[in-house]
Amino acid sequence: MSSSFGLTPELVRYLADANPPEHPALVRCREETAALTQARMQISPEQGAYMAATARMIRARRTFEVGVFTGYSALATALTLKDMHPIGAHLLACDISEEWTTKARDYWRQAEVDDIIELKVAPATETLDQRIQAGQGGSYDLGFIDADKTGYDAYYERGLILLRPGGVMLFDNMLWSGKVADPADTTPDTTALRALAQKAKADTRVHAVLTAIGDGVLICVKR
Ligand SMILES: C[S@@+](CC[C@H](N)C(=O)[O-])C[C@H]1O[C@@H](n2cnc3c(N)ncnc32)[C@H](O)[C@@H]1O
Numbered sequence: 001m002s003s004s005f006g007l008t009p010e011l012v013r014y015l016a017d018a019n020p021p022e023h024p025a026l027v028r029c030r031e032e033t034a035a036l037t038q039a040r041m042q043i044s045p046e047q048g049a050y051m052a053a054t055a056r057m058i059r060a061r062r063t064f065e066v067g068v069f070t071g072y073s074a075l076a077t078a079l080t081l082k083d084m085h086p087i088g089a090h091l092l093a094c095d096i097s098e099e100w101t102t103k104a105r106d107y108w109r110q111a112e113v114d115d116i117i118e119l120k121v122a123p124a125t126e127t128l129d130q131r132i133q134a135g136q137g138g139s140y141d142l143g144f145i146d147a148d149k150t151g152y153d154a155y156y157e158r159g160l161i162l163l164r165p166g167g168v169m170l171f172d173n174m175l176w177s178g179k180v181a182d183p184a185d186t187t188p189d190t191t192a193l194r195a196l197a198q199k200a201k202a203d204t205r206v207h208a209v210l211t212a213i214g215d216g217v218l219i220c221v222k223r
Contacts, residue, residue: 005177026076028110029042059084063144065077070104077091082113093117095147096124097121101119142169144170160220165223168219168221169219169220174215205223207221
């Protein structure tokens with residue numbers, strides 16, 4: 001099972017037991033994805049529970065996600081959106097893979113949230129730019145970024161335009177399995193993640209907090 005960085009198997013089980021039960025479609029998505037060689041890309045169940053709680057805390061109705069894979073994080077969020085807003089909930093899901101998002105659509109259909117998820121298979125910067133040009137700036141409550149790490153800065157800037165004041169953007173993998181704390185690691189992905197953490201800390205447009213949830217979630221609240 002994909003789990004948060006640094007947790008023992010005992011703690012992973014403890015968290016699973018302490019948190020709300022997963023929807024059957026989330027269980028299926030997690031178990032079937034575990035058979036793929038890319039399974040580690042999936043967020044952990046405890047991170048899904050955290051994201052759902054964040055959506056509930058801010059009563060999110062309109063959200064965007066960059067990096068869908070087989071659909072676990074979008075499904076965890078969409079279930080909460082639809083529960084809170086049976087009418088008007090919306091999740092814009094961006095990914096470049098037809099293969100993986102075909103699987104995602106199946107889980108979304110099974111959970112009956114496919115009607116609130118709009119999937120765009122294209123580079124996410126293009127999709128987000130189109131939404132900005134369509135006048136949707138300031139209309140989103142929540143964003144989740146979990147795709148190519150060198151693209152994070154571009155998603156940050158576009159996401160800040162799309163979010164309403166008080167809206168929240170979450171960036172995944174900000175600890176990068178610990179590599180961000182290794183000064184010898186100057187690979188493009190690690191460098192990009194470090195740069196975003198520093199930028200968000202100094203950015204007066206947001207209140208930013210770096211947490212150790214999952215593989216490190218950077219929480220940015222738009223002022
Ligand atoms: C870490 S996985 C996302 C995991 C997902 N959030 C989950 O809960 O299972 C990263 C995804 O980003 C997608 N991706 C990579 N580059 C992208 C880009 N430029 N635009 C949109 N999606 C991209 C990949 O196809 C992949 O599905």
